[in-house]
Amino acid sequence: MAEAVFLAHLLVIAEEADRRRRCLEVKTIRDSTNPFHLPDAQFVKAFSLSKDGVRYLCDSLKDRLQRQRRSGVPVETQVLAALRFFTIGKYQRNVGNDSLISVSQSTMSRAIRVVARGIYEVLAREWIKFPQTTEERATVMERFEETFEMRRVLGCLDTCHIAITKPAEHDEGYKNGNGFTSLNVQVVVSSDLQFLSVNSRYPGSVHKSFIWQYSLIKEEMKRLWDSGETSWLIGNSDYPLEPWLLTPVAEATEGSPEWRFNNSLEHSRKCVKNALYHLLNTFKCIGEGKMLHYKPVDAAIIVVACVVLHNLRLHHGLVDVACDDDRAEYEEVSKVNENPQEMESGERVDEAEKVRSMLIQNYWDD
Template identity: 40%
Template sequence: MRDMSDPFALPDRRFSELFGLNKDLVTYLFNNLVPHLEQEQRQTRVPRETRILIALRFFATGNYQRGVGEEFILSSSQQVVSRCIEEVAQCVSNHLEPLWVKFPTGNETRNQVKASFMEKADFPDITDCIDCTHIAVLAPSEEEHNYVNRKGFHSNNVQIICDSDLQITNINPRYPGSTNDAFIWRPSQVRRLLKSEYDRGERSNWLLGDSGYPLEPWLMTLHENPDPEIPEGRYNRSHKITRSIIERCNNRLKQVFRCLLGERKLRYNPQKVGHIVIACAVHHNLCIPAGVEFEIEPLADNVNVIHFCRYCGCAMKPAYFTG
């Protein structure tokens, strides 16, 4: 009989399903987050490792706090779960985001990303893809009207930039749902970086974005309704195939860390939601180089995008999912 109080005694696959990360990655989080978490001042205080596991369990399921705490491997009250989520999310945002969410700046790194995009989608000189996705939230008590998005529900509009391997290289979750994508992009650090490089004479680095973004010398968007047989139509086709990578990234992020999926709204203030989104993005990036794989199911909305073979990177038949 295994020790029912020790989550690490669970089988590896079951452990990953419960917490969204494998045992090695959770051990990495213990080593890097425990020194920054508040120490136990009394004997009954929940250990710091357990606080991390509680937060991970919530990120992976999006369940109600009471339900997370009542699981036999965690056994904590709703109030404790709430504090753990806030503490761990903020700690990850402050200490691990700078290490794991980094926009490529060096020529060597960018050339590797460009080669990967070229290999997978046959589109030259692309460094990243950009898109925004809505994270459903409970109506906030302040400026509630600003959080109603174009689809009619309350949300944070989160800007995500990713590379060809689905690694998130930049994320901004701090805007309300009514904010359009172009408004979030305009003052962003990545745009300022690309603009400064362009002003210095750099002409071979581009992002791909959809029609919600403005056409700029460093950001390529779609032509409007071109004939599919002319160069503009062929460009649109290649653009959509390549930019579908960001759709896959959004899909994987929400399916693995289901607190972002919208099945249950995040019932927190917008600032806390931002920390949770960043924490999930960091964990998403941890999983990719570690080779952690999950069964990703299609989301509810049917959006026709191109699916890439996981072994060779070639385009396959359309799959249906959304970011």
């Protein structure tokens, strides 16, 4: 009996020694491997940001990520670990064993959580901004008109579904029209593919028109309209027509002014399709075929963090803003069916009809 206890004790000691040895090996590899020595193009491919962009992130988040012990994980390593996960979309264990980022799974898990939340709480308001002043809105509308020949348009409105693991509670509420659990994420995108707004808190079963009706962006567009400032967002036929939200004319006759108007709307919507293409293909953790294995609230934070990183990539010239037709078709591949019977009714419909008819008469009636 005593011999068995002694052997068991030796086994525990051996396992602890092995664990410490493996931790030391990981730390040695981590400390001796510097991803900043990679060529610039390879660095961007691995982490989705330039070296300057990563240094900016580290500086912005250092107060939240600073290690408390000498043996703690450096800020740069935490940021790079999270970026590597966002970029390749693999499970934490695989990322932790990555040759560029040698950290334990527990360290990787914590890095993803604290970096995503840090980006969400510290940087989201700075990098995801709906234009607040008359001058800012005028600039955004001018760029939209230069790109798409649509006057007084601030951006395009749409949603995308981000797959998440089945929640422990209220899972049916997260099941979308295609049968998988998701977040239905509302975005507004400018002509240069910048995300002006993102709302990631709604479950996948919620119709996009419902999200719009109860969004702060709708309230802002309504406020601008009622103050006498003419500006529009563009949505597809899943949205209700409103004075400040342009949508296609139903069953327009080919060749008619309404048909030409619809074509112009669809052409303009390439910006939101293209922005989502870049977002979901750059940050594969939220891309098609991937699933975020997090609670809905944590998954929503990761989505917003990725949107911030997309806008940061735009700032550093890492996004091709050309609206390519093939990329625009990506939306149709990943589209989730919306039940038309669940579409919310529009506000001030009669006024909206008059506004749209006048627009068509003035600019599309040859």
